[in-house]
Amino acid sequence: MQNIEEIADKLKQLPDEQQDEVADFVDFLLSRLPALPEAERALRETAGIWKGEADGLAFEDTLRQQWERRR
Numbered sequence: 092m093q094n095i096e097e098i099a100d101k102l103k104q105l106p107d108e109q110q111d112e113v114a115d116f117v118d119f120l121l122s123r124l125p126a127l128p129e130a131e132r133a134l135r136e137t138a139g140i141w142k143g144e145a146d147g148l149a150f151e152d153t154l155r156q157q158w159e160r161r162r
Contacts, residue, residue: 102110135148
């Protein structure tokens with residue numbers, strides 16, 4: 092996979108019309124992603140509502156953010 096910054100730089104070099112085409116294509120690809128399973132969706136919707144309980148999803152998101160900063 093190419094670096095996101097490289098892709099963004101290449102995209103900036105395209106004319107506006109072609110940038111719109113790329114954005115439409117990305118939207119198309121995103122629309123083809125499978126939906127979240129019901130169990131995962133329920134966990135995400137109810138994350139953190141129980142007082143005093145660990146919020147596993149928030150912890151997971153925090154870890155991902157930390158790893159993103161290390162890149």
